[in-house]
Amino acid sequence: MNRFVAPLLAVGMGVLAACTPTPPVSQPTRAAPMDSSLPAMRTFGTPIRMPLTRSNMSITQDFLDLAFKMESGRALPVFTRFEGPITVRVAGQYNDQMVSDLLKLTRRMQTEAGVNIFVNNAPNAAITVEAVPRSELNRVVPGAACFVVPRVSGWQEFLAMRRTPAVDWATVTTREKATVFVPSDVAPQEIRDCLHEELAQAIGPLNDLYRLSDSIFNDDNMHAVLTSFDMLVLRAFYSPELRSGMSRQQVAEVLPGLLARLNPAGERGTASRTSSTSRDWIDLMEYALSSSNGLAQRQQVSERAINLTRAFGWNDIREGFANFVYGRLNVTNNPQAAYAAFLAADHAYRADPGARVQRAHVAVQLAAYTLSHGRDQETLAIANEAIPIATAYENASLLATLMMFKAEALENLGYRGEAQQVRLDSLGWARYGFGSEQNIRTRLQEVERLDPS
Template identity: 55%
Template sequence: MRSLLAVAAVSLASCAPLDSTATRAPALDSTLPAMQSFAPTPAQPPMRSNSQIAQDFLDLAFMMESGRPVPMLTRYEGLITVRTTGATSPTLERDLALLLQRLRREAGLNIEATAAPGANITIEALPSAALQRAVPRAACFVVPNVSSWEEFNRLRRSPQLDWTTLPRRDRAAIFVPSDAAPQEIRDCLHEELAQALGPLNDLYRLPDSVFNDDNIHAVLTGFDMLILKVHYAPEFRNGMSRAEVARRLPGVLARLNPAGERGGQGSTGGISRDWINAMQIALSPGDTPGRRREAAARAVRLANTFGWSGAREGFAHYAYGRLMVGYDDAHAQAAFMASAEAYAQSPTTRIHSAHVAVQLAAFEMRRGNGAGVLEIVVPEIPVARAHENAALMSTLMMFQAEALEMTGRFDEARAVRLDSLSWARYGFGSDANVRARQREISGLRPATRT
């Protein structure tokens, strides 16, 4: 389930973080430049060793996010069909077609689109308000054993919708927002379709995966494609236990990922429910600001106690920094710098560093340091592009345009600003939301800040 908090792609170091998800609308007629979107590009292969990937697979496939065990492996058999219903958009249909193409090519799945009502997986587009009434604070979610919103509402309190009771997978429904930005809908397609097909768990320790509640990755990665390929390996079948899968898993990974036999990055650590619970409170808009700040600080302390580094340490500092903005800006900036330092330890967390760069650039812009803003954001723009995150990339480019203007490079500023608006239409949707993000960044400048 992709959370609303996570799909608010970036928030700035102003008096209050921007949460554009509440007002996003489809990109229809626009006075802005033509919308840009990404061409499909093959993902980079995973960098970890097969022994670590084996542990990751078992924790992903045999545990729910809540910590409940999943008793057996389940998957679809034969051709997997996918159809769309509801208020779909041309960008949704295009992005789904590209995703199915990638799943066939990179994960080796036998999957295709269909218009038949008996499809294995139905993707239904509905207003965000309807989704949130059913599952508060959810941007989108996937449910087994149903094929429509009506069927889901009729059976929503039935054990029929419990993933842990399935002997195999036959049907599932994915519910996505019809009134969200194109990128948000695409991100939902990637995450929810991956979980409809394969693992049901998310692990904070994974730095290179959409199977992570930090939701830093917007599209399926090379690691994710390998996990799905393993899930559908011929050596496995429906109903196999964790122990049975574990015995065959080393041989499957050696066959599918021979590079992982030659080493790679070491262990990314275990699971701590205390740390997860602290992060859930920190990220929950339903809790008080003080309780959320306290929980984020506890997550930072726990990460230090466990000796964690990299993705989890960086995300704990990042969450703490977000919550300190407007409350104690000095501590907020220190937290973002600690987050950047943690993420800088590995090339697998470059996109994480790009998110932190937005926060650090905001502090420099408030000081009027245009050259400092450029130094921070310019190296991160290609990273955001490579990870197909238009919301993040356009935000970084808006910072770049403002900083170029601050340093007297007006022609360059106009060109960058125009390009940023094309990507912002995909990342943020409506003209109103694009202009709101633009005004927020411009308002950070000392000369224009009110």
């Protein structure tokens, strides 16, 4: 479940750069002249708990597939977790914001998931969170933005052991030690997103499932922070009914009663009939998402993935994601086809009540298209619908970009004072979502240059 560097999926929109040349960074924008200072960085407060959308019968199958398989499809022989309190320390080139986000995350794990985890910075802590320059991470694990490794307590120990069975999760029977590696020199949100995904994997599921709309345990990277579903999974992981070493059958026998206790509302539904995701489709998506492959080949492969979803009858978020990827890959050479794909993705995502954040990601693409075609009322409507979703799911880079679109539409419709205020508000979120001033101003320029006016 390593979070990969995938420009196609980054909220930093390749679609904008693809639609129009990127101006020099030194060029001022009407939103924020280069000699002005940016507002203070904004961060999110108390998380909004989203209602669970599936029955306990469905969650039982999800839990088993998450806990007893690797992403590669390789089966794990036994259930594993940390037994006893989980201590955490930070190391490497970390900063205050990273520590603040880590403390907020561990508090959520304590209160929402009941996990006995806390930061104490003891040298012998069970989990080390080490911040390493991105270039160094990519040199050792190409393409990975962040990842977690068992049985090591830091970067140097990992380098010494990385080609040995010691760092193979399939050989673990009880978790005792692990290290989460995050990039030290990227935007605060990217570090936070890595903390959520990789710390959750360090203590919980080792697999991702493309069928999960309301979970960070999904390789589509749409969710930035742990969801209510993820917290339920972690609460079940650390419930007294389970222990390290249990077989899949033993866990399956315990889960119905366990979930009934933890999530009584989930007893009212029935199991959804979602088929497993074929390895062929996963391979196609991985090829299409890899920037190391040629664009023409990636476009063809993404179209094959769409056709495969239709052949399997997957009228769910997998259909949405395949169309989303196809649209992103074709936005330059065939914008009409890309727009149609984004509409198809939006339609697929709207059918799933758990796929709200996915719709917000698609909204960025739709707003880019409508703004570039002078359809300001549509742009405003798209942004207004998606902004509360981006806020609820704590995605600052997505939120800031949508607000920039809204500001452009308002400006064109004659609401200049409101437009300027929305732009100003977007910059505080952009500080957290995009990091450097250069990145923020480049984003503003990209959005503005889409505007035909």
